[in-house]
Amino acid sequence: MRLTLHVWRQSDARDPGRFETYEANDISESMSFLDMLDLVNERLTEDGKEPIAFDHDCREGICGSCGMMINGVPHGPKTMTTACQLHMRSFSDGDEIWIEPWRAQAFPVIRDLVVSRDPFDRIIESGGYVSVRTGSAPDAHTIPVEKQAADEAMDAAVCIGCGACVAACPNASAMLFTAAKVAHLALMPQGAPERYDRVLSMVETHDEEGFGNCTNHGACEVACPKGISVDYIAQLNRDLFRATLSSRPANEAKE
Amino acid sequence: MRRVATLYRSTVGKKILMALSGLLLFLFIIGHMLGNLKVFEGPDAFNAYAEGIRTFGYPFLPEYGFLWLARLVLLGAVGLHILAAVQLWQRSRGARARKYRKETNLSFSYASRTMRWGGVLIFLFVVYHILHMTTGQAHPDFVYGDVYANFIIGFQSPLVVGFYLVAQVALCLHLYHGIWSMTQSVGATHPKYDRMRRPVAGVFATGIFIGFIIPPMAVLLGLLS
Numbered sequence: 436m437r438l439t440l441h442v443w444r445q446s447d448a449r450d451p452g453r454f455e456t457y458e459a460n461d462i463s464e465s466m467s468f469l470d471m472l473d474l475v476n477e478r479l480t481e482d483g484k485e486p487i488a489f490d491h492d493c494r495e496g497i498c499g500s501c502g503m504m505i506n507g508v509p510h511g512p513k514t515m516t517t518a519c520q521l522h523m524r525s526f527s528d529g530d531e532i533w534i535e536p537w538r539a540q541a542f543p544v545i546r547d548l549v550v551s552r553d554p555f556d557r558i559i560e561s562g563g564y565v566s567v568r569t570g571s572a573p574d575a576h577t578i579p580v581e582k583q584a585a586d587e588a589m590d591a592a593v594c595i596g597c598g599a600c601v602a603a604c605p606n607a608s609a610m611l612f613t614a615a616k617v618a619h620l621a622l623m624p625q626g627a628p629e630r631y632d633r634v635l636s637m638v639e640t641h642d643e644e645g646f647g648n649c650t651n652h653g654a655c656e657v658a659c660p661k662g663i664s665v666d667y668i669a670q671l672n673r674d675l676f677r678a679t680l681s682s683r684p685a686n687e688a689k690e
Numbered sequence: 691m692r693r694v695a696t697l698y699r700s701t702v703g704k705k706i707l708m709a710l711s712g713l714l715l716f717l718f719i720i721g722h723m724l725g726n727l728k729v730f731e732g733p734d735a736f737n738a739y740a741e742g743i744r745t746f747g748y749p750f751l752p753e754y755g756f757l758w759l760a761r762l763v764l765l766g767a768v769g770l771h772i773l774a775a776v777q778l779w780q781r782s783r784g785a786r787a788r789k790y791r792k793e794t795n796l797s798f799s800y801a802s803r804t805m806r807w808g809g810v811l812i813f814l815f816v817v818y819h820i821l822h823m824t825t826g827q828a829h830p831d832f833v834y835g836d837v838y839a840n841f842i843i844g845f846q847s848p849l850v851v852g853f854y855l856v857a858q859v860a861l862c863l864h865l866y867h868g869i870w871s872m873t874q875s876v877g878a879t880h881p882k883y884d885r886m887r888r889p890v891a892g893v894f895a896t897g898i899f900i901g902f903i904i905p906p907m908a909v910l911l912g913l914l915s
């Protein structure tokens with residue numbers, strides 16, 4: 436098929452940037468979206484032009500590297516799918532496609548479609564861990580974990596940190612990311628003792644990094660390639676509320 | 691101290707304060723709507739009801755004591771609600787300084803996107819409403835204490851009723867998202883009841899809308915005089 440691409444080009448953080456239009460011919464519908472960009476890049480290189488920079492690594496939807504706004508939707512039109520797993524059969528001949536980087540003050544553009552997601556690392560550093568040595572993987576069931584808690588923790592732990600939630604949010608809030616990272620530890624016995632300190636620190640870092648506040652639009656849940664629910668945000672809010680009112684020393688705080 | 695201060699300092703804490711002040715305003719709104727429906731019991735009952743609010747708790751409280759206490763609490767809630775709303779609004783504007791060229795709306799509801807400007811409209815309405823029905827500056831023929839007459843005369847003009855109607859639409863939308871959002875913001879959620887949160891918000895929002903527009907419409911249609 437034949438497509439018209441409007442791609443955001445920006446050589447570095449200081450460059451104001453602009454859209455450039457490319458005709459992409461002979462695109463097969465079994466290509467992935469990134470394969471399609473690879474092909475466009477090959478042709479750009481042959482013409483002596485700069486290829487389009489974009490992040491990618493695993494190309495199987497698990498690393499969280501790839502990510503771009505495709506016609507105003509993070510990772511494109513298919514739900515529960517990363518850009519690398521999106522196939523060109525989701526488009527039809529003659530389509531115009533607008534491709535933009537994630538837009539957030541906290542995520543400065545490094546080049547073209549590549550943004551810095553360092554703030555996510557700093558949110559994790561501020562609390563997304565368990566302080567005690569938990570040793571090597573224990574035998575299954577030595578520590579009892581309720582089935583429901585295990586399931587809920589896993590459903591939060593599928594977060595790949597791609598940033599689609601921030602990109603989709605009208606407030607550029609990273610609350611879905613933060614909530615998923617808080618929840619998958621809080622729900623586990625190993626993570627429970629630091630539950631309250633963790634939520635306070637991670638929310639504080641979230642705010643310092645310049646993300647907006649969550650107004651419960653729910654766009655993040657729709658955009659998330661892993662389908663993480665905004666129910667985790669409610670849980671984070673509840674934990675923070677309890678943490679602010681709790682009089683117990685932080686390390687003794689229990690559920 | 692760091693912990694309690696988080697309630698005001700953090701974005702999540704501010705939303706909790708908004709939810710709590712919003713809850714208070716929501717409860718007031720329900721009471722106000724039910725009170726308005728007393729107008730159908732006739733001038734004497736309606737005026738006695740207004741008188742009852744003025745003298746509530748008398749002689750244990752001074753005559754206007756309860757009324758002013760309620761006013762102060764509501765004023766505080768409105769102030770806190772708007773302060774947090776404006777601070778968070780500014781913050782979020784800064785967080786996405788550069789907009790997308792192509793935008794697709796992924797939000798759950800239209801109501802969530804109109805909270806801020808809808809809130810401003812509700813605020814302007816409340817100011818007008820107080821000048822209209824409480825202090826009388828915006829009323830054509832205000833008689834202090836004759837609440838029933840003020841009510842009937844106040845709603846003779848289709849223009850006035852029209853503005854009340856627009857404000858009630860804004861309030862209905864605000865509450866449809868607000869009631870759901872409130873449970874989210876304080877984390878009052880439960881896997882068993884989560885699916886009912888939207889419908890319950892819808893029922894309250896529409897119930898309040900209908901309850902508020904019935905009396906002015908009845909005056910306009912000549913059913914009350």
Ligand code: HEM
Binds near residue numbers: 710719775867874
């Ligand atoms: C009748 C008066 C009002 C009532 C009953 C009311 C109620 C509520 C409730 C229950 C919420 C949900 C809080 C939450 O998200 O946790 C809310 C949110 C909000 N209200 Fe109000 N409100 C009123 C007036 C106003 C006014 C005058 C403004 C003016 C600026 C305003 C602006 C907002 C905004 C911006 C939100 C945030 C929505 C969000 O972040 O999800 N409200 N309101």
Ligand code: FES
Binds near residue numbers: 494501520
């Ligand atoms: S490249 Fe790893 S998730 Fe897309």
